[in-house]
Amino acid sequence: MKLSDIVSGYMEVPPIGLILTEDQVSRNLKKAVRFYAGYATIKAADLADDQIHSNIDASPDVDGAQDVELSQSEFAIIEPLFKLYVELENSTALEASRGLGIDPYARATGEIQGDIRQYETDMPSNAFSEEIVTI
Numbered sequence: 001m002k003l004s005d006i007v008s009g010y011m012e013v014p015p016i017g018l019i020l021t022e023d024q025v026s027r028n029l030k031k032a033v034r035f036y037a038g039y040a041t042i043k044a045a046d047l048a049d050d051q052i053h054s055n056i057d058a059s060p061d062v063d064g065a066q067d068v069e070l071s072q073s074e075f076a077i078i079e080p081l082f083k084l085y086v087e088l089e090n091s092t093a094l095e096a097s098r099g100l101g102i103d104p105y106a107r108a109t110g111e112i113q114g115d116i117r118q119y120e121t122d123m124p125s126n127a128f129s130e131e132i133v134t135i
Contacts (some may be wrong), residue, residue, distance in 0.1 A: 001075060003029055004067050010086075017106060020090050028085035029078075030066065035120065036078045040127035044069035077126050081119050088112045 007026045020028075033042070070078065091112055094104035 001070050001072075002067050003033065003070070006070070006075065017094075018086070018090055019093055020086065024089060025086055028089060029082050031085055032078050032082040033068070033070070035081060035123065036074070036127055039124050040074075040077075040129060042068055042074060043071055077123075081116070081123070084112060084116045084119060088116060 011022050091106045091109045
């Protein structure tokens, strides 16, 4: 699955109460992929011979070079963090609307930040994969 396909699918049937744009959702997916790429190599990413990790950065993807393909197992590890990042940004926007008299109905940002911290702490062990070698 390409990153753009994941975002399109997510935005096709968004969670109830999502007020973020497709660009904001895409930015959060790239952020989660970058975090994962710090601990594991994305299998389908083009790497130079001297590179260890995938080259996904925060710049806008104008030429499609960062629209990498994720395997189902890679996305299974990345998806919870992606959803937490989206929930945090959405919750932040909803909490900011309090000044306009709107009462937010989502989880508080503090709760979500705690979940993100926990998942980021678990990421090294979740992303670790080594080929089994028998002697």
